[in-house]
Structure formats: structure tokens, C-alpha cells
Amino acid sequence: MKFQIQITFPAPMTPEELLRDSWQLGKKRIHELRMQKAVQTLEGTPLPWDQPLEVGSTIMLRYEAEGSSYFPSPKIPVQPFYEDEHFVIVGKPAGMKTHPNDVTDTQTLMNGVFHYLDSKGHGYAEHVHRLDEGTSGLLLVAKHPIAKAILDQMLEKKQIVRTYEALVQGEMQDNQGTIKAAIGADRHHPSRRRVSQTGQTAITHYQVVGRNPKMTKVHVLLETGRTHQIRVHMAHIGHPIIGDTLYGALPIKTEHYALQAFRIQFRHPFTGELVNVEIPRT
Structure with a gap:
């Protein structure tokens, strides 16, 4: 196209x-x-x-260049937080996949984003990063191949900063800290990860922004991007994310765990302006 x-x-x-x-x-x-x-x-x-x-x-x-091949689904609501001719930043609900794993998977966020852009005359939509199915928050989507190539490089060079907010079990004693613990696959569970000396390097930075005897609210920055990294690391230090039963948290009434990618910041590759998008905190 x-x-x-x-x-x-x-x-x-x-x-x-x-x-x-x-x-x-x-x-x-x-x-x-x-x-x-x-x-x-x-x-x-x-x-x-x-x-x-x-x-x-x-x-x-x-x-x-080639366009995108997602099935456009009008049933998936799309909430843009920022948009220009190069990319769009949308909100992903918890419990929704970022992208399809096969051709029969048509109810993911990217199916909705592709319909949203395709209806406006854009036949291209490709996510620059991804969020776990149970994680909510901001997702950056390129609207043309050049933007995708540039943003991919920026992500690899850590020039795109994503901040997460998590509610974890228990009261954390330290106000801030860094977790350095390699992460690998868990041979006892197909979808779970675990801290492993033979795993990939994983570094997580956190800062406490609220606490009580039962829970702590933290803001988290990732220095690396391993699968389930925040979830694994928080559980590793004894504070699993509330509702994340896969990593040892107690069951709660809601079906989703309390983790959201609420802020994304980077220098616009085409204009040089600072892009700072944030989901309002409650």
C-alpha cells in the first residue's frame, strides 16, 4: 500500500x-x-x-510498503490518549490481549485499533511494545512503517520510558529500591516465569507512593523487559501484586490483578517535542 x-x-x-x-x-x-x-x-x-x-x-x-493484516473488529472499543499522523497511544483494558496469536483470534486490542485506524483511511497499525493480558494501561501503536522502525529502535535503546503503578500485598519497608534477579521459564507451569540463575538479566526499579499495613502502592520502571517481570520480581521480594494468584497473591473479588502502565514518555522522533502521556490517577 x-x-x-x-x-x-x-x-x-x-x-x-x-x-x-x-x-x-x-x-x-x-x-x-x-x-x-x-x-x-x-x-x-x-x-x-x-x-x-x-x-x-x-x-x-x-x-x-506492506500494510497490516489484522482483522478489523468494530466490537473492540478504542480509547486514544494521544494521536498524530505518526502514531497513536491507546488504553488497554485488563483482561484483553494486546495482539492475536493466530488468525482465529480477532477480539484483541490490535484488532480494535486496526479497525479504528482503517476507518480513518490508515491501513497500517503495529504495536511497538505489548502488555500482558491482565495488565491495563497505555500502548504505543505506529501508524506507518517508518514510525514503527524508528520507535522500535528507541524502545531497544531505552528512549521510551514507561511507568507502571502496582498495588502489592503487605506493607513494604523501603521507600524505594532496585530488584536485580534473572528471570527464566518455570518448567512446572507453561505460562509462569520464575527467578532463575540461568534466566535472562532482569532489573526493576520501584518507588513507594502509598502504603498501609495491608498493601503498598508502588511506581515501577523497567530497565529490562522480560515476560511478567514486574509480577515475578514483586512476588520474589514477598509482595505479590494484589489479585495475581499465578504468583502467589491471595484471591480477591475482582478477576484482574492491580497493575497498570499509566505513563509513557519519549522524545517525538519527527518533531523533537516531548511526548508525555498519562492516565489520570485516582
Whole structure:
């Protein structure tokens, strides 16, 4: 499918320097864009790749690439917290999968997001990260392949900061701390993870923001992104997330555990502005 995005140059540079150095796109993608003569004036005239453009110069990037293949589901409500022409940040309810695992799985958040964007003329929607089915909160979704490639790199380089809020059992004594404990698969349970010396490095930072004798509210930052990392680490230090019976918490009346990705922060890769989106706290 065809994509078209308008770009304003943040500094004096050539189009090739923008794609290679500023956006750090892969050689294959840059070659594809070059072969398609994708860098154009607003009127559609191809621009030389080695011609420097001044700060504030505006170009169009017109190219063809594969769209997304999600089944569009109008039954999945979508709550956008931020949206522009490059990406959208939506809220995921607890108990809903982020994305389908096979073609028969059509009631995930991404099925809803794809319908939401497809109905507005965007045939592309790809999540940059994911949230566990039982975790609620903010999900970043790219609206075109270039944004996806750039945001993927930013996530890998820890330039996208996601903050979680959790209610855990018991009163934590320390006001803040760091948990460094490798995480691996649990051979006794197909979906559970556990702290293991032979697992992958996992580092979690937490800060207490509220407490009473029965529970503690913490804000959590992940230095690594292992499956179930917050859940495993909180249980490991004796404070499982409330309602998370998979990791030893006591059963509660509600069916979901108390973990939410409530804030996401990063520097906008196309405008340089700070994106700071937060679900209001109660």
C-alpha cells in the first residue's frame, strides 16, 4: 500500500543523512526508499539524496510498503490518549490481549485499533511494545512503517520510558529500591516465569507512593523487559501484586490483578517535542 508523510528537517542535512543518521533506518529500507524515489518536494518532484536542505525545509516521503493484516473488529472499543499522523497511544483494558496469536483470534486490542485506524483511511497499525493480558494501561501503536522502525529502535535503546503503578500485598519497608534477579521459564507451569540463575538479566526499579499495613502502592520502571517481570520480581521480594494468584497473591473479588502502565514518555522522533502521556490517577 502507499504511504505519505510530511517531514520538516530539524537541522541542515541531506535526505540520506536524515534517514541514515537521524532516523537510523536500516540499509535495506533506505535502499528501498531510494529506489522508489520516495523523498520528494510537496509537489511530488524527487529530490537528490546528496543535496543539503535547510532547517525547516518541508518534504514529502511517498513510498509503498506492506500494510497490516489484522482483522478489523468494530466490537473492540478504542480509547486514544494521544494521536498524530505518526502514531497513536491507546488504553488497554485488563483482561484483553494486546495482539492475536493466530488468525482465529480477532477480539484483541490490535484488532480494535486496526479497525479504528482503517476507518480513518490508515491501513497500517503495529504495536511497538505489548502488555500482558491482565495488565491495563497505555500502548504505543505506529501508524506507518517508518514510525514503527524508528520507535522500535528507541524502545531497544531505552528512549521510551514507561511507568507502571502496582498495588502489592503487605506493607513494604523501603521507600524505594532496585530488584536485580534473572528471570527464566518455570518448567512446572507453561505460562509462569520464575527467578532463575540461568534466566535472562532482569532489573526493576520501584518507588513507594502509598502504603498501609495491608498493601503498598508502588511506581515501577523497567530497565529490562522480560515476560511478567514486574509480577515475578514483586512476588520474589514477598509482595505479590494484589489479585495475581499465578504468583502467589491471595484471591480477591475482582478477576484482574492491580497493575497498570499509566505513563509513557519519549522524545517525538519527527518533531523533537516531548511526548508525555498519562492516565489520570485516582
